[in-house]
Amino acid sequence: MSGLTGAQAADLTPIRTPAAPQASFVDWSGGYLGIEGSAGASFGAFNFHETRVGARAVPDFKTGDATGRSDRSRSATTAVGGLFGGYNWQTGPWVYGVEADLYGANLKRPVASTAQGLGYEGVDPAFSVIRAKTDVYGTLRGRFGYAFERALVYASFGLAGANARILATEPDLATGAVSAARRDLSYLGFTLGAGVQFAVTEHIALGLDYRYVDLGTSSRFDLGTLPGPAGGPLSTQAGFTSHQMMARLSWHPGGLTLPPEVDETAPHDPDNGDTGRFSLHGQTTFIAQGVPGFRAPYTGPASLIGNQVQSTTTATAFLGLKLFEGTELYYNPEFSQGFGLSRTLGVAGFVNGEAQKAGAPYPKLRSNRYFVRQTFGLGGETEDVPDGPNQVATRRDIERITVIAGKFALGDYFDGNVYAHDPRVDFMNWGIWSSGAYDFPANLPGFTQGVLVEYNRAAFAVRAAYTQVPKEPSNDVLDPRVFRRAGTTVEFEERHVLPFLDQPGKLRIGFFSNVGNTANYRDVVGLTQAGVFDDINDAAAATRAARRKTGFYLNLEQAVTADLGVFARFSNNDGRTESLSFTDIDRSISGGVSLKGSAWDRPADTVGLGTSMNELSPSHRAFFANGGIGLLIGDGRLNYAPERALEAYYALSLSKTLTLSFNYQLVVNPAYNKDRGPANFLGTRIHADF
Structure with missing residues (x-):
């Protein structure tokens, strides 16, 4: 009788080689x-x-x-x-x-x-x-x-x-x-x-x-x-x-080999060797938008034109480096191409949030952000922050002071709203995704340079920024005279959980004061009507001087359920002098709802419905009625009425990185002019990020 020793039995055991890991990328062959x-x-x-x-x-x-x-x-x-x-x-x-x-x-x-x-x-x-x-x-x-x-x-x-x-x-x-x-x-x-x-x-x-x-x-x-x-x-x-x-x-008729889905919800764990030293992310957004014909008995140099289609494209890299604990450096190069409808003119609450006043027919590369962020922890509870755009994965104190210096967009830190703040993924109308009367300092693509300080606690945050303003309205060059002409914004953010809903919400109150090279509306109207200037725009250019514009905004976001949220904004400025950077709005109120698609088994999809009403001060109305040209509007004359907008969108999630959106907007009295419109806008948006 023969038998096998333990060693011999081990020799006959099949050798199991580990399965080759599946590639983490698509096979495009x-x-x-x-x-x-x-x-x-x-x-x-x-x-x-x-x-x-x-x-x-x-x-x-x-x-x-x-x-x-x-x-x-x-x-x-x-x-x-x-x-x-x-x-x-x-x-x-x-x-x-x-x-x-x-x-x-x-x-x-x-x-x-x-x-x-x-x-x-x-x-x-x-x-x-x-x-x-x-x-x-x-x-x-x-x-x-x-x-x-x-x-x-x-x-x-x-x-x-x-x-x-x-x-x-x-x-x-x-x-x-x-x-x-x-x-x-x-x-x-x-x-x-x-x-x-x-x-x-x-x-x-x-x-x-x-x-x-x-x-x-x-x-x-x-x-x-x-x-x-x-x-x-x-x-x-x-x-x-x-x-x-x-x-x-x-x-692709032969089929693509797709990579496995990656769990992106795993928390950052520095104890497991994740140092969070580098961060690399990117995005690209393509928006095609058209407007059919509408009533327009006359047209001025900055009027919306009917029967046209235009597109914009952006592609951004978000590069981050942790220099040492608490100190991070970020850089965002961005390509942009294309124009908004009528070269981003004709509607005060413009209909494409990606459309820049600095549009170009070819891909234009700009260094839109470069800044250093220093965080000073004040002890107590900590939180893990995952790796993301302009955020190196880290663990930080909840109570902290953060200082940011360099080039950035004020919208990165002020007037935020989880339901209406990013035209790349949610609402696109300028009067809905932002506080329309908040004339935040910026160059034509929407960025500025300066310093921001924030104090954060679990229940609230206070932040303030001192930044450059453009040399004159709608100018791409920032004014270097920062001690005489600059912008200041202060915001208080309160965080709460409503007991009867058991859902989180935030209330933001912001104040801004800009000193820039602007004209006074009442002065230029008087000079033009007195015959000193034939063209009111010549009067504005000739009388610009260092003048102050002040204003405030209120911003509410509130979750009603895990899938349904509501938002509202109110903003107002003094309306006496030219707007420097954003758009021609002196008072704005907006609000809406945002709903995730869990009810129809599409939890990553979003439906949004929002509305806004924008208004002008009396002297600002007189400026446009006498032929004035603003940052975005100017029909040559004006039969005034508030500009009203309605926006609806459906964001269809195709994958974790790709979203296709369909957008409709109705604007009544575009550029505050009862003689024009209403105008209907249809848009499609493709957004991808990694």
Whole structure:
């Protein structure tokens, strides 16, 4: 009888190797197809390098450039939308592939005139106008990117082509006959770009794709003969560049391998080796918004225009470093592109909280935040703070003093509200996500420099900031004279739990006082009506001096249940002098509700409904009635009524990092003008963060 010893038995035991850990990122390998559209976020320019009649260079009638150069279409929408497809290969987190797309265009603009400088006295400058049009683009690009979690960030490069039609209209003054010449051109150039996409399901991904297209300059071509005594053969050269931002929906028929869901609720535990020394987060937000036509018997230089669609895009990195215990350094570079409707003009409570007055047709990089934060713990109970945007994971005293110095947004610390404060995820109307009459100091993108101090306890917090103001209203340059012109904001925040609801809430009371280079409304109205100035805006510019504007706000947030919350705001300023930074509101009241989707098994979704009413002081009304132009509004005249807004949104959570929102707003009396509107606004928002 034979048997096995213990050692022999152990030798026969199957060796169990640990399972390979599942990758923490999507496998993007395989082919894909998709659709893309710009919704007003793409801009292009035809550049006529030299227009000649015979051997003479013709000055451009808009710019007066005597070389015949013309570049007048930079703000024109160019790409519209189309189809794309490609194939990816992946090695670890590194992704590379090839992609082709074909998409339509609508760049149609007059870009040059040949009337001026040819001896035609008193002739309409449009005597001969050259127009350029494009219809179709195509690209073939290589892509190289890096995958993490459900996201893919990539760069792209390759070939780009487009068609163009150049047309010249040439009336003969002697006979009245009109002739036209046309030249069809084909361009081939290069494209460079970058993008980000997020896996929503195993087969569907959403993304944003930016590309710069340079199609070079054509050789000289003829456009017929210009009639008249100073006429002759008409010829020109045309180049074309474009900045294009596309929202994309892609289908991956082979399926994407998704990473496992990560538990993001685990608390920070420094005792387990989590030092919380570094923090890296990011976000990107794309908003497309349109307004159909509305009643508008007249239009001024800062009026809302109907029948248009515009888009904005931002992408931000939140970088944090703990220098040593209690001391942290943060830096936020941010790309932004696009404009709000009517270039962010025409509504005092503007309808897109991501739209900047510093909009650009191309991605513009700014260092929006850089600041140091010093925390002084005062002992007692502590709290764990998880890693997040501009927050290194740490453990800190609940009772503490915090000092922040550098560049930041006052909205990061003041006038906060858990239900209505972030236009990237909740309400977008300026009069609902903020206290509209709070003229917080800021440059055009919304940031300032200064010092903030906060004292925090469990039941309340008190914070105060002393910051720079812009050199003049709606100026991107901050005034360096901080001891004579600056802004001060003080806020008291009370925290409570209502006993009959057993739900938390907060009440914030804020006061602000800004000294800036502004005009007094009553003074400039009087000077204009007395005939000292023909234009009230000239009177405002000529009489600006260091003047003080003061005001306050009340801000309430209250949870009713775990899923339902309500909010309300009231704000007021003195209304005597020009607003410096935010918008043209002297008094505002707003409120609304926010509901999570637990009742329909969508607990990560949110429904919001809010309303606001904005008003002007009597002297501010007189300023606009006499043709004044404010920070955002100015119809040239005014039939005054309070501006009222209603906003509703549904934020659909596609994943922990990706949210798709649908937004509707109704604005009655836009820019306080009963002669205009009401206007309806429809919007879509894609927000992703990590």
